[in-house]
Amino acid sequence: MASGDVASTAKAKYLQIADDLAAQIHSGALPAGAPVPSESELMQRYGVASGTVRKAVAELRTTQLIETHHGRGSFVRSRPPVQRKSSDRFRRSHRKAGKAAYLAEAEQSGGKPSVKVLFIGPAEAPEDIAERLGVPAGAQVLARKRRYFRDGVPTEEATSYLPWDVVRDIPETFAENPGGGGIYARLEEHGHTLAEFTETVRARLATKAEAAALALSPGSPVIHLVRNAMTESGQVVEVCDTVMAADQFVLDYRFAAKD
Amino acid sequence: MASGDVASTAKAKYLQIADDLAAQIHSGALPAGAPVPSESELMQRYGVASGTVRKAVAELRTTQLIETHHGRGSFVRSRPPVQRKSSDRFRRSHRKAGKAAYLAEAEQSGGKPSVKVLFIGPAEAPEDIAERLGVPAGAQVLARKRRYFRDGVPTEEATSYLPWDVVRDIPETFAENPGGGGIYARLEEHGHTLAEFTETVRARLATKAEAAALALSPGSPVIHLVRNAMTESGQVVEVCDTVMAADQFVLDYRFAAKD
DNA sequence: CAGTGGTCTAGACCACTGT
DNA sequence: CAGTGGTCTAGACCACTGG
Known part of the structure; x- marks a missing residue:
């Protein structure tokens, strides 16, 4: 099946996924310190390819919502005192x-x-x-x-x-x-x-x-x-x-x- | 041909490309306002796939060295004096x-x-x-x-x-x-x-x-x-x-x- | 070791820009 | 229209982490 057929929707898939995860974080469903579902898990859940999931996760990272550790996973950030x-x-x-x-x-x-x-x-x-x-x-x-x-x-x-x-x-x-x-x-x-x-x-x-x-x-x-x-x-x-x-x-x- | 065979080199390809382009910008070979070579051009020049070139360009964007306009291309940013x-x-x-x-x-x-x-x-x-x-x-x-x-x-x-x-x-x-x-x-x-x-x-x-x-x-x-x-x-x-x-x-x- | 993220390929189609 | 970047796929191999 082709792929670009999704780019025509209002919003890019990877942004929708990022928004979805962000909402879960803000709602508390994913509390501070909690692990974000793994990439393969997210691929299944959203039915997308790995690259798409990775872009979504990258988005959350640049907005400081999560932090990622190679080999361990991504985790919801907690903001320590300054x-x-x-x-x-x-x-x-x-x-x-x-x-x-x-x-x-x-x-x-x-x-x-x-x-x-x-x-x-x-x-x-x-x-x-x-x-x-x-x-x-x-x-x-x-x-x-x-x-x-x-x-x-x-x-x-x-x-x-x-x-x-x-x-x-x-x-x-x-x-x-x-x-x-x-x-x-x-x-x-x-x-x-x-x-x-x-x-x-x-x-x-x-x-x-x-x-x-x-x-x-x-x-x-x-x-x-x-x-x-x-x-x-x-x-x-x-x-x-x-x-x-x-x-x-x-x-x-x-x-x-x-x- | 496989692909991951490159990830074993010291530095990721996309970072090497980004560094190379950054050097050209700092040296003046790519002066402020000049267009960055197009993605297809860069794919040929470096012999990599589109995704790799895109990651390199994204890197330059986050370091504020270039700005990208959809459909037109990427251009070297002019840094106004602070x-x-x-x-x-x-x-x-x-x-x-x-x-x-x-x-x-x-x-x-x-x-x-x-x-x-x-x-x-x-x-x-x-x-x-x-x-x-x-x-x-x-x-x-x-x-x-x-x-x-x-x-x-x-x-x-x-x-x-x-x-x-x-x-x-x-x-x-x-x-x-x-x-x-x-x-x-x-x-x-x-x-x-x-x-x-x-x-x-x-x-x-x-x-x-x-x-x-x-x-x-x-x-x-x-x-x-x-x-x-x-x-x-x-x-x-x-x-x-x-x-x-x-x-x-x-x-x-x-x-x-x-x- | 299995599971995680990180990098990469070789394509595809879409959206935007300028001629 | 041709050329640009933007998104996406369906895989592959590598590097890191932890049991």
């Missing part, structure tokens, strides 16, 4: 109390934070990073790439870049755990007194790689934040490039109505 | 120079800004807004809803809420154009000296309504920003709720490494 990132998180008093910025933050949002170090070592500075650091493009810098989790779920991935001249004499910056107060505390101990941070915030859709790293469904939005840490002498001693799952974070900023 | 929103945009000196925040900002980003007033008048404060303003939920406030354009393209939609007690004696706040320096200048002229702004930033996918208002394709990300304007006396005299097309804006913040 984390807040306030510009207060870099308060010097937090550093002195021995807390790194991430922990100082995660502490307030209920949930067990954890960090996985992906890479620490010398690297060539990407062009935009080099420009921010005030070093030649391709110059050697220290890169520190980490992935952060809350309750075991990946939420953000951050790469810090520090000029080689700055870190050369600070062995802790090469350690997985730089000690109480984090990298910023070590920098200040070595005379790099921090004066100002600047953050650049963008939002966009996750790339394939980011979606994989953060366990996001394709089409999920991410927040892309790049922060410069500048010392009193005006040198940028760190640039931190962070990609966050957008549904996990709220950013808070406070600033004066200055002249 | 607008920057820095926390400097509320500098009092800008207000005194007679510039509203939006124009002070848009001025630097090349492109003709315009504003359309959607609504100005009394309204019941939504719960979250009322809480920020420190008024009872449902209390009457002044709402000012505007849509902003650049070069005729809608980029953001903002609704300001001001307590009735504050605006009652400031007739300009009811005008479509509140005069040089905008609402904030009028507030300060009437004794509400602004001391501090706080902004809350979220990113998420556009709702259907937002996609329509901002002429976005479904699944596009937006930045949702809510700002409190607080006076020296500690009163929140305005809450501004803004939804921006994420690909049109970069947010800049600067803050001290305070104690």
Whole structure:
């Protein structure tokens, strides 16, 4: 039998199936965490080919209603509470109390934070990073790439870049755990007194790689934040490039109505 | 011939094709506005079936590199320069120079800004807004809803809420154009000296309504920003709720490494 | 191992666009 | 009209997960 004979109906079959499943989710027939029927099950139930079912499921994924795990199945998403990132998180008093910025933050949002170090070592500075650091493009810098989790779920991935001249004499910056107060505390101990941070915030859709790293469904939005840490002498001693799952974070900023 | 024999390669074919086309776009071989080769052309060129080419093209679409028009083809998107929103945009000196925040900002980003007033008048404060303003939920406030354009393209939609007690004696706040320096200048002229702004930033996918208002394709990300304007006396005299097309804006913040 | 989703083929027909 | 993308089929093999 031919196939395109369905495209003439008002709505595409795969959208009808997606709508049907979405309705079941919203009605509670498919509660949060419940498995979505398997593809073969759906093929039978709706009498369509595999490709059609897959498009329907893909639709639900991009609308964030379900998440899919290869080999296990698709499951109705539950929306966890978001984390807040306030510009207060870099308060010097937090550093002195021995807390790194991430922990100082995660502490307030209920949930067990954890960090996985992906890479620490010398690297060539990407062009935009080099420009921010005030070093030649391709110059050697220290890169520190980490992935952060809350309750075991990946939420953000951050790469810090520090000029080689700055870190050369600070062995802790090469350690997985730089000690109480984090990298910023070590920098200040070595005379790099921090004066100002600047953050650049963008939002966009996750790339394939980011979606994989953060366990996001394709089409999920991410927040892309790049922060410069500048010392009193005006040198940028760190640039931190962070990609966050957008549904996990709220950013808070406070600033004066200055002249 | 079988087919799955390709899935065993490191990368999926459709992603390789997408990457290849993306490289051509970034290199300029496929400049902005240029048509992407048709699907049948790509099938021949890469020696794959239609479905594979379609998945590659879909990939480029979700990464915003191209846009597709049924019956005409796919075309390389031109990325208009993004607008920057820095926390400097509320500098009092800008207000005194007679510039509203939006124009002070848009001025630097090349492109003709315009504003359309959607609504100005009394309204019941939504719960979250009322809480920020420190008024009872449902209390009457002044709402000012505007849509902003650049070069005729809608980029953001903002609704300001001001307590009735504050605006009652400031007739300009009811005008479509509140005069040089905008609402904030009028507030300060009437004794509400602004001391501090706080902004809350979220990113998420556009709702259907937002996609329509901002002429976005479904699944596009937006930045949702809510700002409190607080006076020296500690009163929140305005809450501004803004939804921006994420690909049109970069947010800049600067803050001290305070104690 | 069986069951799941992921990729791919080689076609088909339909709907939209422009000449 | 020819050419474009959009939907769909009925299979195939691969990769991942869990018992």
